[in-house]
Amino acid sequence: MKYVVTIAGHQVDVDIDGEQVLVNGTPHHAELRPVFGTPVMNLLLDGQSWIIPMEATGRGTWAIQRRGDRFDVEVVDERTRYIRSLVGEGRANLGPAAQNAPMPGLVVKVQVEVGQEVTAGQPVLVLEAMKMENELKAAGPGVVDQILVKPGQAVEKGAVLVTFRPLQTA
Known part of the structure; x- marks a missing residue:
C-alpha cells in the first residue's frame, strides 16, 4: 500500500x-x-x-x-x-491547525503574539506537565490568530491553546 x-x-x-x-x-x-x-x-x-x-x-x-x-x-x-x-x-x-494541549498541564510561557507569522517547528509555548517543561511547536507555517491561554493557566488535554490562520499569499 x-x-x-x-x-x-x-x-x-x-x-x-x-x-x-x-x-x-x-x-x-x-x-x-x-x-x-x-x-x-x-x-x-x-x-x-x-x-x-x-x-x-x-x-x-x-x-x-x-x-x-x-x-x-x-x-x-x-x-x-x-x-x-x-x-x-x-x-x-485546510490551513494551519490549532495548537492543542497534548496532555494536561500548566502554561509556563507563551512565545508568540497575535498577528505573528510562524514557521513549521517554531516554538509556540511551553507547557509544564509531570514536572517537565514541554516546548510545543507550530506544525506548519501560518499567522497566530488567537492566543487562548496565559502563563500560569492550567489546561486539560486537548484544550485549544493557540489558533492560526493561513499566510496571505500575493
Whole structure:
C-alpha cells in the first residue's frame, strides 16, 4: 500500500509491503506495534527501537512526541489523496491547525503574539506537565490568530491553546 506522510510540511512517499518499507524509494525494515494500554507505539526501524507517544487527532492525522517536541503527522493513502485532488480538499486548503494541549498541564510561557507569522517547528509555548517543561511547536507555517491561554493557566488535554490562520499569499 502506498502512502504520503506529511510532517511539518515535508512530504515523504511510503510504500509498505509486509515488513519491507520503501521511504522515498529507499528500502527499510520496519515494524510498528502498539504498547497495549498506552498511547505509545514501538517503532522498530532498521534494527533500532523507538518508543513514540502518539495520539490520533482525526482525518488521518496524529500528534506524536519525540524528545519533548510535538509533531503533527498526516498519513494519506493513494486512494484518499486521489479523491481529495478531485474535490479540491488538499491539505493546503485546510490551513494551519490549532495548537492543542497534548496532555494536561500548566502554561509556563507563551512565545508568540497575535498577528505573528510562524514557521513549521517554531516554538509556540511551553507547557509544564509531570514536572517537565514541554516546548510545543507550530506544525506548519501560518499567522497566530488567537492566543487562548496565559502563563500560569492550567489546561486539560486537548484544550485549544493557540489558533492560526493561513499566510496571505500575493
